[in-house]
Amino acid sequence: MTVRDRIRAENLHVGYGEQEILKAISCSFVPGTFSGIIGPNGSGKTTLLRAFSRVVPSAGVLTLEGRDVRDYTPSELGQTLGFVPQDEERPFSYTVMQVVLMSRYVRASRFASLSPGDYARCRGALEETGTAHLADRSIRTLSGGEWQRVLIARALAQDTPVILLDEPTSHLDLAHQAEVLSLLRRLAGAGRTVIGVFHDLNLAALYCDRLLMVSGGRIVTHGTPGQVLTAQRIRQVYGAEVVTSCHPATGRVFLLPVHAAARPPGAARLNVTVISGGGSGASLLHFLVGKSFALSAGVLATTDTDYQAATALEIPCIPIPPFSHIPAAALEELEGVLAGADRVVLSAHPVGPGNLPVLLALAEIDPSRVVVHLPGGRDFGSYDFVRGTAEAAYRGLVDAGARCTATYAGVLAFLDADAAGSGGREPGAGVPIIPGLPAGLPPNADRW
Amino acid sequence: MTRTVPVVLGLGIAAVITVVLCTLTGPAGFGIPSTGPGGADIVGGIRLPRVLAAFFVGGCLAVAGAAMQALFRNPMADPYILGTSSGGALGAALAIVFLGGLYVPVFAWLGAFVAMLIVWSIAGQKGVISVETLLLTGIAVSFFFSAVVSFLVAIAGQSVHQIIFWMMGGFWNASPGDALLAAVILVLAGSALFAVGRDLNALSLGEETAAHLGIDTARVRWTVLGSSTLLVAGAVSIAGSVGFVGLVTPHIVRMLLGPDNRVVIPACVLAGGILLVVSDTLARAFFSDISVGIITAFIGAPFFVWLIYQRGHAA
Numbered sequence: 225m226t227v228r229d230r231i232r233a234e235n236l237h238v239g240y241g242e243q244e245i246l247k248a249i250s251c252s253f254v255p256g257t258f259s260g261i262i263g264p265n266g267s268g269k270t271t272l273l274r275a276f277s278r279v280v281p282s283a284g285v286l287t288l289e290g291r292d293v294r295d296y297t298p299s300e301l302g303q304t305l306g307f308v309p310q311d312e313e314r315p316f317s318y319t320v321m322q323v324v325l326m327s328r329y330v331r332a333s334r335f336a337s338l339s340p341g342d343y344a345r346c347r348g349a350l351e352e353t354g355t356a357h358l359a360d361r362s363i364r365t366l367s368g369g370e371w372q373r374v375l376i377a378r379a380l381a382q383d384t385p386v387i388l389l390d391e392p393t394s395h396l397d398l399a400h401q402a403e404v405l406s407l408l409r410r411l412a413g414a415g416r417t418v419i420g421v422f423h424d425l426n427l428a429a430l431y432c433d434r435l436l437m438v439s440g441g442r443i444v445t446h447g448t449p450g451q452v453l454t455a456q457r458i459r460q461v462y463g464a465e466v467v468t469s470c471h472p473a474t475g476r477v478f479l480l481p482v483h484a485a486a487r488p489p490g491a492a493r494l495n496v497t498v499i500s501g502g503g504s505g506a507s508l509l510h511f512l513v514g515k516s517f518a519l520s521a522g523v524l525a526t527t528d529t530d531y532q533a534a535t536a537l538e539i540p541c542i543p544i545p546p547f548s549h550i551p552a553a554a555l556e557e558l559e560g561v562l563a564g565a566d567r568v569v570l571s572a573h574p575v576g577p578g579n580l581p582v583l584l585a586l587a588e589i590d591p592s593r594v595v596v597h598l599p600g601g602r603d604f605g606s607y608d609f610v611r612g613t614a615e616a617a618y619r620g621l622v623d624a625g626a627r628c629t630a631t632y633a634g635v636l637a638f639l640d641a642d643a644a645g646s647g648g649r650e651p652g653a654g655v656p657i658i659p660g661l662p663a664g665l666p667p668n669a670d671r672w
Numbered sequence: 673m674t675r676t677v678p679v680v681l682g683l684g685i686a687a688v689i690t691v692v693l694c695t696l697t698g699p700a701g702f703g704i705p706s707t708g709p710g711g712a713d714i715v716g717g718i719r720l721p722r723v724l725a726a727f728f729v730g731g732c733l734a735v736a737g738a739a740m741q742a743l744f745r746n747p748m749a750d751p752y753i754l755g756t757s758s759g760g761a762l763g764a765a766l767a768i769v770f771l772g773g774l775y776v777p778v779f780a781w782l783g784a785f786v787a788m789l790i791v792w793s794i795a796g797q798k799g800v801i802s803v804e805t806l807l808l809t810g811i812a813v814s815f816f817f818s819a820v821v822s823f824l825v826a827i828a829g830q831s832v833h834q835i836i837f838w839m840m841g842g843f844w845n846a847s848p849g850d851a852l853l854a855a856v857i858l859v860l861a862g863s864a865l866f867a868v869g870r871d872l873n874a875l876s877l878g879e880e881t882a883a884h885l886g887i888d889t890a891r892v893r894w895t896v897l898g899s900s901t902l903l904v905a906g907a908v909s910i911a912g913s914v915g916f917v918g919l920v921t922p923h924i925v926r927m928l929l930g931p932d933n934r935v936v937i938p939a940c941v942l943a944g945g946i947l948l949v950v951s952d953t954l955a956r957a958f959f960s961d962i963s964v965g966i967i968t969a970f971i972g973a974p975f976f977v978w979l980i981y982q983r984g985h986a987a
Contacts, residue, residue, distance in 0.1 A: 302886015
């Protein structure tokens with residue numbers, strides 16, 4: 225045990241009466257860190273925070289600055305630990321300043337007035353949270369976000385080495401979230417121990433030094449955001465499908481939910497291959513994944529968004545290294561996939577010398593099995609980076625009888641018409657698929 | 673904040689003027705009665721003690737109301753509505769019936785304390801206090817204790833007048849000793865509550881909030897329970913159960929001065945005193961000395977309804 229730990233819990237059990245909410249919790253928090261407690265709803269995160277502040281009774285070792293928390297007098301505790309609740313009742317019309325001044329009660333003598341220094345400290349805290357202009361307003365007139373920032377200001381003005389926050393950004397808009405979390409980072413940087421419960425995993429990952437993941441009343445794992453937030457663990461703990469990525473500006477781990485619809489039961493009706501690239505097919509793959517097709521994707525570079533989408537959606541594809549020509553083996557594999565596909569969806573995508581062979585390979589298959597998705601307002605020329613060869617290949621496909629549509633619904637109608645047993649030669653009646661679309665003309669007629 | 677001093681000063685002056693004017697007012701009209709012998713005796717010996725008793729009892733009830741509102745985090749708390757007065761009345765009635773009037777204030781305190789503990793343990797403990805639970809618990813406690821008082825008074829062969837005294841209150845029997853008793857209790861309990869004024873501010877935002885701000889919530893809670901019931905007991909043993917003073921006064925004071933209890937508590941002494949002296953003078957001089965509780969209910973009950981209406985229409 226080191227005295228350097230601001231808060232240290234060892235084999236801590238927490239509960240209200242008979243009901244034990246947290247079991248065998250062991251963790252510690254050092255000065256100068258901003259830690260996040262994360263976990264699913266009802267996992268016990270807030271209870272853990274409230275156990276630290278002693279408002280929920282606990283059994284086991286729980287020390288604050290090396291001393292048992294239960295040995296603190298209320299006043300000592302109030303000078304060591306500040307708490308920001310998620311919300312607070314407002315039964316009376318105190319002014320914002322009066323509420324923030326409550327943080328100074330613990331240091332003031334019972335009968336003396338609060339000092340000018342107390343007022344200055346509170347004004348400073350209001351300024352830090354961007355609420356100085358509200359100082360004379362009644363707290364009952366504040367919005368949820370304003371009130372939350374005032375509660376944070378009150379904890380700041382309490383000048384405690386430890387600050388606990390229960391979802392401090394839950395009522396805040398984007399700009400104020402960033403403002404408050406940056407402020408908390410600065411406080412941690414200045415040596416305070418900041419511990420927050422967070423619902424938003426990305427915000428927690430972006431700002432916290434350490435994360436503590438709680439589930440079912442136990443600590444599942446802790447460490448840096450990158451160590452804690454893996455797709456596999458999110459699936460285990462939250463039962464949610466996510467892909468992890470890197471925050472483009474900070475390099476921190478970033479989670480993106482995947483709204484993968486459950487695959488319908490029963491046998492797939494058709495083998496459908498989606499040919500795309502450069503991110504053109506990601507949302508199309510996502511659109512089709514919940515339908516009852518056996519989906520596959522084409523040749524995709526591993527840095528391609530489409531590759532990430534296919535991987536996340538568990539759609540087989542033919543991965544190749546980025547920035548390289550397509551290896552012969554991959555092309556051969558693609559030809560095999562195309563041969564086995566009942567239908568091929570070609571999502572219009574930029575074509576250069578590297579991926580031109582894919583487009584040329586499509587010319588080899590029966591064009592009536594192909595539907596081209598060309599977004600409205602675009603023409604094939606805009607996807608051509610090989611001086612006309614790609615445009616000609618696209619147009620050749622359509623001229624040869626491939627269907628062309630500007631919408632996902634059009635793609636689906638084509639696939640469904642096939643699935644209905646018409647043999648794929650004729651699209652479904654009344655489905656506005658435009659055969660032989662002239663190049664350069666946006667398929668406006670195809671919008672519904 | 674800046675207007676605290678002038679407003680409190682104004683209340684003080686208004687209190688003095690009210691006491692003087694109301695002492696000079698009676699069924700015989702304004703001024704010292706000149707007809708018949710002993711006009712000055714009526715003023716000094718009968719009216720003045722009654723006016724002073726009403727003033728201090730009003731202060732007691734108003735301060736008790738303010739403290740209970742902070743404790744229950746609810747501006748609708750009041751000793752009458754929450755049954756504390758009925759508890760005090762039961763204690764006092766028991767002392768009168770079984771002990772021949774010995775220790776009336778002590779038993780009133782015990783009764784008020786028990787009533788308050790019942791309401792607290794049902795409606796006041798954890799987390800958010802629901803207004804409905806609080807008020808319904810208070811009403812139930814109030815009904816039950818009032819019924820027991822009526823029963824006691826009836827079987828003890830006392831007059832219906834006595835029952836009215838315990839239910840609605842009155843200053844018919846107020847003596848100089850009563851005025852002194854109310855004043856002493858007001859000073860003692862009022863000071864105790866004033867001393868925890870800041871803690872009450874924090875407590876009125878929530879028990880956990882107060883704990884997080886470094887306040888010894890258990891000590892403050894027992895201070896409030898003990899002091900406010902003492903205030904109510906004093907008021908009840910002198911004047912029976914006078915309603916709504918503890919509800920209306922803190923509300924008006926907060927509208928004038930804001931909710932800081934270090935200001936609200938002293939201001940409630942003055943404002944509650946004024947309110948009850950004026951009510952009692954109205955009852956005494958203009959309505960053939962009916963129960964003062966009737967007058968305060970005329971003011972307080974519509975006010976209570978207005979508070980409920982406001983609550984429904986607040987955002």
